[in-house]
Amino acid sequence: MSTPRAAVVGAVAATCMALAGPAQAQLPSYGVGRPPTPEEIRAWDIAVGPDGAELPPGEGTAVSGKPVYDAKCAACHGATGREGPQDVLVGGQGSLATAKPLKTIGSYWPYATTVYDYIYRAMPFTQPESLTAAEVYGVTAYLLYLNGIIGERDVIDRRTLPQVKMPNRHGFVPDPRPEKFPR
Amino acid sequence: MTNGADDSGVGRRTSRRSFVRRLTVGGGALAAGLAGPARSPAAEPPAPADPTRELGHPVSPYGTRSRFETAVRVQARTPTSVASWTFTPLQDSCGIITPSALHFERHHAGVPDIDPARHRLLIHGLVRRPVVLTLADLERLPAVSRTHMIECSGNGLTEWATPTMPDVQRTHGLTSCSEWTGVLLATLLGEVGVEPAGLWVLAEGGDAAAMTRSLPIDKCLTDVLVAYGQNGEALRPEQGYPLRLVVPGWEGNTHVKWLRRLKVVAAPAQTREETAKYTDLLPDGTARQFTFVMEAKSVITFPSGGHRLPGSGLYELRGLAWSGRGAVRSVEVSTDGGRSWQAAELQAPVLRIAHTRFRLPWRWDGRDALLQSRCTDETGYVQPTLAELVAVRGLRSHYHQNAVQSWRVAPDGRVSNVHA
Numbered sequence: 001m002s003t004p005r006a007a008v009v010g011a012v013a014a015t016c017m018a019l020a021g022p023a024q025a026q027l028p029s030y031g032v033g034r035p036p037t038p039e040e041i042r043a044w045d046i047a048v049g050p051d052g053a054e055l056p057p058g059e060g061t062a063v064s065g066k067p068v069y070d071a072k073c074a075a076c077h078g079a080t081g082r083e084g085p086q087d088v089l090v091g092g093q094g095s096l097a098t099a100k101p102l103k104t105i106g107s108y109w110p111y112a113t114t115v116y117d118y119i120y121r122a123m124p125f126t127q128p129e130s131l132t133a134a135e136v137y138g139v140t141a142y143l144l145y146l147n148g149i150i151g152e153r154d155v156i157d158r159r160t161l162p163q164v165k166m167p168n169r170h171g172f173v174p175d176p177r178p179e180k181f182p183r
Numbered sequence: 184m185t186n187g188a189d190d191s192g193v194g195r196r197t198s199r200r201s202f203v204r205r206l207t208v209g210g211g212a213l214a215a216g217l218a219g220p221a222r223s224p225a226a227e228p229p230a231p232a233d234p235t236r237e238l239g240h241p242v243s244p245y246g247t248r249s250r251f252e253t254a255v256r257v258q259a260r261t262p263t264s265v266a267s268w269t270f271t272p273l274q275d276s277c278g279i280i281t282p283s284a285l286h287f288e289r290h291h292a293g294v295p296d297i298d299p300a301r302h303r304l305l306i307h308g309l310v311r312r313p314v315v316l317t318l319a320d321l322e323r324l325p326a327v328s329r330t331h332m333i334e335c336s337g338n339g340l341t342e343w344a345t346p347t348m349p350d351v352q353r354t355h356g357l358t359s360c361s362e363w364t365g366v367l368l369a370t371l372l373g374e375v376g377v378e379p380a381g382l383w384v385l386a387e388g389g390d391a392a393a394m395t396r397s398l399p400i401d402k403c404l405t406d407v408l409v410a411y412g413q414n415g416e417a418l419r420p421e422q423g424y425p426l427r428l429v430v431p432g433w434e435g436n437t438h439v440k441w442l443r444r445l446k447v448v449a450a451p452a453q454t455r456e457e458t459a460k461y462t463d464l465l466p467d468g469t470a471r472q473f474t475f476v477m478e479a480k481s482v483i484t485f486p487s488g489g490h491r492l493p494g495s496g497l498y499e500l501r502g503l504a505w506s507g508r509g510a511v512r513s514v515e516v517s518t519d520g521g522r523s524w525q526a527a528e529l530q531a532p533v534l535r536i537a538h539t540r541f542r543l544p545w546r547w548d549g550r551d552a553l554l555q556s557r558c559t560d561e562t563g564y565v566q567p568t569l570a571e572l573v574a575v576r577g578l579r580s581h582y583h584q585n586a587v588q589s590w591r592v593a594p595d596g597r598v599s600n601v602h603a
Contacts, residue, residue, distance in 0.1 A: 026314035027374040032323050033314035036305055040315065044305055044444055047385055047395055049452045085262060097468030101579050103459065108470075111453045118455040121393040122292065125266070128391050172462065172472040178508075178564050181571040 052162030058133035062145035065138025106147025270356025292391035311376030364412030432507030466577035477507035495549035506560035520553035
């Protein structure tokens with residue numbers, strides 16, 4: 001599968017030199033598309049990877065996040081993140097190898113940055129992308145605190161969040177399939 | 184029996200469907216509707232006794248199916264209907280194409296209402312020429328049409344420990360097959376110029392979940408489609424209108440719908456959907472991640488759970504097989520719980536990474552029978568038994584259940600979901 005990639009990259013280089021589309025057109029062979037503005041990229045580029053490079057300014061602690069959680073999250077996830085009715089967020093550490101595994105942020109999620117990413121993009125369920133950066137940092141800190149991963153007054157921001165060590169950080173393995181079944 | 188001959192004649196098809204319907208016990212509407220005119224909805228007049236003596240309906244701008252056709256998607260029991268899924272009625276399907284209106288659904292935050300004139304696709308990150316594209320821009324690019332199945336990796340998740348669901352719709356209906364039309368992602372990536380450090384592509388949807396998945400660049404440069412067409416028209420809203428990814432052979436969640444953004448990156452973003460969800464927990468507490476491929480799988484759709492055979496005699500067993508790794512090479516069928524196997528006939532066309540229809544005549548002697556199918560794909564992979572799968576995965580891996588399905592035919596003709 002590496003051959004097509006090399007071929008495409010080569011073809012692109014050749015195409016760039018051979019053709020120039022209309023002014024501003026970004027796809028050289030077909031003369032369509034325009035470059036995005038920095039504002040457009042900023043507005044849409046909400047994904048936060050494990051290195052946290054995309055994290056915005058701002059900060060929060062479990063203390064600052066608790067009232068936000070109580071007001072906007074507890075109705076679906078329970079007073080302490082353990083009660084549901086929607087996804088249980090707290091607890092379950094040590095349960096993954098048992099007959100009743102409980103997959104929560106604390107027991108299962110390998111990266112703390114994912115907590116920030118997901119809360120901002122998709123929560124609260126009926127008001128996605130409505131929380132401020134400080135609110136998301138706060139709720140993230142509160143959920144990490146409820147899971148026993150950070151202290152109540154630890155500051156979570158763009159520098160500290162990627163450094164949080166999640167309990168199941170090394171719990172994932174690559175796909176070994178196709179499996180060989182003894183017959 | 185091959186080439187769909189028995190599905191192409193209108194009269195034959197009608198009789199087949201009413202035949203199947205007579206066998207159906209599940210569903211009050213169907214069961215109550217066996218006596219002809221009484222089947223029509225109460226508020227509407229019955230069909231004419233002799234349609235050759237009355238004028239029919241006038242021409243119409245956009246067709247609908249007959250009011251007597253009742254196959255529908257059914258919703259999973261989830262707390263909300265906007266973060267939920269529906270199953271395709273495989274028991275009512277014929278051929279290999281799923282009607283767009285019956286394609287299974289999986290939404291994480293509802294179906295967005297998107298004006299195609301305002302929709303944009305942003306491609307950026309580790310590329311030389313980041314770009315914003317309109318649908319009109321995308322339609323200018325070279326188009327391809329490919330027939331592919333899509334299967335949710337949660338298909339069959341209820342069936343690991345016990346036979347739970349009553350019918351093939353709910354055991355296997357999170358797969359559907361369409362002809363998809365769009366631009367190869369390789370074309371787009373070639374145009375924007377991927378930097379050498381760009382090894383993954385983060386795809387993001389324009390729904391209220393802004394659903395995101397990371398895909399390896401090699402797959403993106405091979406056969407991934409940025410699709411705007413499905414079965415000859417625009418995508419249905421619940422299938423990603425106006426733009427979605429089709430990632431042939433990979434789990435449904437990667438086929439990001441309502442696609443608004445592709446960011447070329449150096450490493451996976453480790454999104455919620457590729458860490459907390461869509462990872463396969465093993466008995467030792469570790470979990471497999473990035474289990475993209477949907478392995479070979481098959482199921483008998485007639486007879487299947489909820490059907491009732493009226494008596495012993497000659498039947499045609501029918502089913503569907505597919506593989507995320509390529510074409511289905513063969514399907515074998517057992518009527519005795521796997522003690523003996525017979526090769527089924529594959530109906531042309533047999534397409535790569537698409538539903539493949541199989542058939543086998545069967546004379547039922549009226550005694551207890553255990554129907555199974557197992558397929559082999561072009562790589563030589565053989566669909567495992569549930570015991571083989573559980574021996575490797577345990578009972579908690581949730582996703583990627585592709586085991587052989589068993590249907591019991593009882594002496595009274597009732598067909599039920601069992602573990603053999």
